[in-house]
Amino acid sequence: MAKNLVIPIGPQHPSLKEPACFTITLEGEKVVNAVVGTGYNHRGLEKACEARTFIQDLYIIERVCGICSHIHSTTFCQAVEELAGVEITRRAAYIRTIMAELERLHSHLLWLGIAGHEVGFDTLLMYSWRDRELVLDVLAALGGNRVNYGINTIGGVRRDVTPELIEQIRKVADIVEERNKYYIQLALSETTLAARLGGIGKLSHDDAIKFGAVGPVSRAAEVPDDIRVTDPYAAYDEVPVTAITDNHADVFGRTVVRVLEIMESVKMIRFCLDNLPEGDIVTKVPRKIPEGEVLIRTEAPRGEDAHYVRSNGTDKPDRVRVRAASEANWHGMKHMLEGDYLADVPIIIAAIDPCYSCTDRAIILDNHDTGEQSVTDWRSLREYSINWYKVRGIDTSKIKIAYSPLIF
Amino acid sequence: MSELIAEKQALATILEKFPFLEGKLEIQRRQRIISSALERPLFEEVFGFVTTDGGFDNFHLVIGVDDGDNLGFIYVLSNDDKVMLSLKQSAPKSNPAIKSVCSVFPNALWHERELVDLFGAIVEELPEGPTYPLPDGWPAGNYPLRKEWKVEYFDKVNMTYNPPVTAGKEEE
Incomplete structure (x- = not known):
């Protein structure tokens, strides 16, 4: 009788973009057991936050993730502002929303490229990353950097958008929308892609709830949870948001949700630009934050981010707890991997869009x-x-190239 | 928005079952109900009710906090109306024993392992497996998120914690 084979994948492995260890037990080619091990990248930033002031912490929190840095800093800012009883101006809320949706565009396009790469479809990687560059350019123009934009500050945003910038954002939104029509067509009708992605990494509706999956992973299993709708923050109480869901509950479904979400983000960006209120961009917040505790949830490109901040009345937080979206999605990973083939392991792991840092x-x-x-x-x-x-x-x-490249 | 109907309804359901919790649970704002610290036998009873008949059957996260002589564990749950309930359990630092909720919420596993590593909680019935998130070789008895643990006394190269002698005696 054949013995089961145990394969450790990671913490350093060509198919992994971040350090994590998957101990996969195989029966033939099939995965019968998977143990997920992470923690290799734990940087102790929650402890670091306790020793620094709220405004210093903002820049630590922004570095929780290289891809969804803006949403983490937004969450932290909202938490501190709520503790301080400060309401930011509508213009600042709209600028935060524009940044958040641009960030979602860049994150989803990045994911699409990685997904293409993991299934041997490198043309898709080249295409989607080319389009992502335009989004990164406009993010750099808005915030001053390609990642870790530093646009948020406690009480609002640090940079205003000019009419010229608005035009640039509109141009990029048009291009991304046009290109994304092709990606939607590709995702929905390309038979090899459907054959490669369909039926793998299954996480049913009930399992998605049971394992607490968030974001596109849960929405692909018809769980219509989107924090922008259920617990609106920034300007999402005014911006129309449609939570995209799908019923495939597999990697294919997650792909469909993400490409359709790109379209929604484009619509939201346009709405924000059309309805951008006039006014100041920053409200003064005292250095010492009143005692209290607060839990803030936001919708990162990967799903629900939750930040808990407790203040003891000084200028330093007493406790900061960050629960990023990937942390919620790892729980269902063992379930998603079991029963699938070894060759599908990289794309199943990639399909939850695990976080890893970007370059300088x-x-x-x-x-x-x-x-x-x-x-x-x-x-x-x-x-x-x-x-x-x-x-x-x-x-x-x-x-x-079908469109004229923008010069920033 | 300002009526807080779902929040009041959820709170009333809990208070109907546990009238003595009046004053210990409060609606903080829209979609948020928070509790004061509850000690173990009572916490388990309340937790058992809210996660079944109380309707709070979605688990989001556990937050460990250092409250001086006690450790606090805040369990964040939500119901179908998207009301978040932060239920807080308190345990003395000298014996921070709590019961795992993994049998009810499998997604609590890593959160509870984090409580073990970072706060030194004794989580009973926690499924076996690797520790998370501290590295192998981390010195035993060092719980970095406790307030008395100071990062400046930690030698990252040799992985040893070296508090000054006077402060060390106090901490022992």
């Missing part, structure tokens, strides 16, 4: 001969990469 926008180079330092920004890096291909005979500048 600039690198510092040390010249070993002279000892001098130079800084290369992302624009130069982009030019460098284009030239790198050019000298090897691939001239990307000659490739005709």
Whole structure:
């Protein structure tokens, strides 16, 4: 009788983008047991927050995740503002909402690329990441950085949007909408993709509730939970939000939910731009926050983020607890993996869109001969990469793209 | 929005069963009901009711807090009306024994493991498995989210906790 084979995947493994350990027990090619181990990236930031002031904590909290950094800082800001009894201006709330939806666009496009890559469809990776670059450019124009935008502050936002920026956002929204029509068509009608994604990583409606799945994972199992609808924050009480659901309850369903959500985000961004109220962008908040405790929930691209903040009346929090969306989605992972084939493990893991950090926008180079330092920004890096291909005979500048590239 | 109908209804259902909780549970704002700290036998009774007949059958997270001589464990639950109930259990720091809720809510597993690692909670009936989230080789008896644990006394290279002698005696 054949013995079951135990395969440890991770914490370092080519198919994983973040350190986690999956101990997979196989019977033939089928997964019969899976043990999920994480914690390799625990940075103790909750403890770090207790030793720093609320405003310093904001920048720590923003670094919980490289992809959904804005939503974490929004959640923390909302928590502190609620404790302080401060209501931010509507303009600030709208700008937060625009950032949050742009972030969702970039996160979902990033996921789409990774999903394509995991199933051997690298063209989709190239396409969707090309479109994601436009969103990152506009995020950089808005916040000053491609990731960890730093636009939030306690009491509002740090940067206003100008009419020129609004035009740029509209252009990007148009392009992403146009391109996303193709991705929707691809997701719904491409037979190889449907065959590869359909029926794997199943998490039924009841199981999604039982394991506390959130975001696109639960909505793909017809659980219509979307915090933007059920517990509105920022400007979502005025912005029309439709929670996208699907009944496939598998990786295919999660793909459909995400590509359709991109369309919803585009609509929401347009609504915010059309109805952007006039006024200040920041409200003064005292340094010392009154005693109290508060729990704030928001809808990150990956699902529900929950932050608990307790203040003891000083300028430092007594306790900060961050429950990110991925933390909720890991619980159902064992269930999703069991019964599927080993070859499907990477895409099933990727389908919950687990978090991992993004790169910096600039690198510092040390010249070993002279000892001098130079800084290369992302624009130069982009030019460098284009030239790198050019000298090897691939001239990307000659490739005709359906839309005219934006110059920021 | 301001009527808080669902919140009042949920609160009334709990108070009908446990009238002596009057004053210990309050509607904080829309969709939020919070409780004062309840000690173990009472907490388990209330938790058992709210998660069944009380309708709070969705589990979101557990938050550990350091309340000085006691540790607090805030269980965040929600019902179908999206009302969040934060039910707080209190246990003395000298013997922070609580019962696992994993048999009812399997998604509480990692949250409870976190309470064990970071707060030193003794979670009875917690399913076996790897610890989370502290690394292998973490010195026993060190619970970083307790207030008396100071990060500056921790040697990250050798993984040892070295409080000054005077402060150390007090903490022992």
